[in-house]
Structure formats: structure tokens, C-alpha cells
Amino acid sequence: MTTDLASTEDADALLAALAVLTRQARELVDAVVLTDVPESEIAAVTAELGVLTERLRARRRTSPQPFEIGPDGVPRHAGNAVTGSANPHALPLVVQTTPERTARAELTFRPTHEGPPASVHGGISAMILDHMLGHAVAVAGVAGMTGTLTVRYLRRVPYGEPLVATAEYTRSEGRKSWSEGRIALPDGTPLVEATGLFVTPRQWVENPLPG
Numbered sequence: 001m002t003t004d005l006a007s008t009e010d011a012d013a014l015l016a017a018l019a020v021l022t023r024q025a026r027e028l029v030d031a032v033v034l035t036d037v038p039e040s041e042i043a044a045v046t047a048e049l050g051v052l053t054e055r056l057r058a059r060r061r062t063s064p065q066p067f068e069i070g071p072d073g074v075p076r077h078a079g080n081a082v083t084g085s086a087n088p089h090a091l092p093l094v095v096q097t098t099p100e101r102t103a104r105a106e107l108t109f110r111p112t113h114e115g116p117p118a119s120v121h122g123g124i125s126a127m128i129l130d131h132m133l134g135h136a137v138a139v140a141g142v143a144g145m146t147g148t149l150t151v152r153y154l155r156r157v158p159y160g161e162p163l164v165a166t167a168e169y170t171r172s173e174g175r176k177s178w179s180e181g182r183i184a185l186p187d188g189t190p191l192v193e194a195t196g197l198f199v200t201p202r203q204w205v206e207n208p209l210p211g
């Protein structure tokens with residue numbers, strides 16, 4: 001969903017409050033994954049959380065916070081599963097566009113992302129790379145939906161350690177565009193590599209996103 005956002009102070013204050021709630025929710029998830037408290041304490045906390053969950057459900061949206069083009073023309077998507085400041089599921093990934101118009105993000109996975117013991121789940125790495133590659137084609141001016149994502153897992157991905165994800169646009173043919181990227185150690189050693197084909201949907205060409 002795309003909306004032109006009239007950035008009112010109220011809307012900004014709400015999003016800021018949601019971001020704080022979301023950070024707390026991530027803390028909660030991390031605490032659940034690592035907790036070693038006794039069963040009685042788990043039951044007590046579960047009951048309290050049930051009450052809090054119902055308070056948040058008192059008024060519900062029909063979908064997460066939307067994709068928006070802000071007044072400055074910069075897209076933001078607070079509900080996004082990868083980058084969303086209002087989505088506890090999001091890492092969140094903070095993607096920067098480099099002067100060369102490539103995508104770069106510093107990230108640290110957490111124990112909640114575990115797949116193989118002491119390692120990040122391969123699907124989580126793929127999700128991050130999908131987003132990075134999508135960002136790279138978007139900043140090249142050919143935003144699209146992922147058609148194909150090919151991932152090559154080279155080394156296990158640790159959590160709890162700083163890593164770097166990068167991606168760059170490579171080429172286009174009609175509405176199809178390709179990009180490639182990787183998650184690497186800070187010294188550049190690649191852990192996971194990916195290439196992706198993104199297709200600009202026919203309707204985006206006919207009705208471009210505002211901004």
C-alpha cells in the first residue's frame with residue numbers, strides 16, 4: 001500500500017511511540033529466547049503478557065504501518081518485516097545508499113535468529129539479502145518485486161558479531177533488473193552471496209509510485 005504522507009506532528013509522535021514499543025517487544029523476544037527462569041515465573045509472565053496483548057488489540061489496524069513517501073521524498077515503511085521501525089520482527093536493518101548508489105548496512109544478528117547451532121538460519125540471511133538487492137535496484141531507479149533470488153552459503157553466519165551487508169545493481173533488460181550482494185565479516189570475508197532478478201510490475205510502469 002502506498003500513501004502520500006502528510007507528516008503531521010501527531011503521526012510522527014505516534015510512529016515514535018510505536019518505535020519505542022517495538023524496541024521493547026524485540027527485547028521481550030530476545031528475553032524469551034534466552035530465559036532460564038523457573039516454570040512458575042514463565043506462567044506468571046505469560047499471564048501478564050496476555051493482558052498487555054489485549055490492551056494493544058483494543059484498536060486494530062487492518063494492515064501494518066504502510067509504505068509511504070515522506071514529505072522529503074524519502075520512502076519509509078515502518079511496518080516492513082526487514083527494516084520496519086514499527087515491526088518487532090524486523091532486525092531492523094538500516095540500509096544506507098552509498099555515494100556510488102549501492103546499498104550498505106551494518107548488522108548484528110541475535111540469538112533469536114538461530115538456525116543451526118550458534119549460527120544464523122539460512123532463510124534469515126536470504127531475507128536480508130533479498131531486501132539489500134531490492135534496495136540496490138530501487139536506488140538505480142528500477143524498483144521491482146523479487147522474481148528470482150539465488151543464494152550461495154559460503155561460511156556459517158554467526159550471531160552476536162558485527163557484520164556488513166552490501167549490494168549493487170548490475171544490469172537491466174526491459175522490466176527485468178539484476179543485482180548482487182553479500183553478507184560479510186567486517187574485513188570483507190564473504191559469508192553468504194546472492195544474486196537476484198527483480199521485475200518492475202507492469203502496473204508500476206503504468207502508475208509509478210509517487211515521489
Ligand SMILES: CCCCC/C=C\C/C=C\C/C=C\C/C=C\CCCC(=O)SCCNC(=O)CCNC(=O)[C@H](O)C(C)(C)COP(=O)(O)OP(=O)(O)OC[C@H]1O[C@@H](n2cnc3c(N)ncnc32)[C@H](O)[C@@H]1OP(=O)(O)O
Pocket residue numbers: 075130131132133134135136138143144145146147148174175176197199200201202203209
Ligand atoms: C516491495 C516494495 C518495493 C517498493 C519499491 C519502491 C521504492 C523503493 C524504495 C525502497 C525499497 C527498498 C528495498 C525493498 C525492495 C525489495 C525487497 C523485497 C522484495 C520482495 O520481497 S517482493 C516479494 C516476493 N516477490 C513477489 O511476490 C513477486 C510475485 N510476482 C509478481 O508480482 C509478478 O509475477 C511479477 C511482478 C514478478 C511479474 O509480473 P508482470 O505481469 O509485471 O510481468 P510479466 O509476467 O509480464 O514478466 C515480465 C518479464 O519478467 C519475467 N519474469 C516474471 N516473473 C519472473 C520470475 N519470477 N522470475 C524470472 N523472470 C520472471 C518474464 O518472463 C518476462 O520476461 P521477458 O520480458 O523476457 O519475457
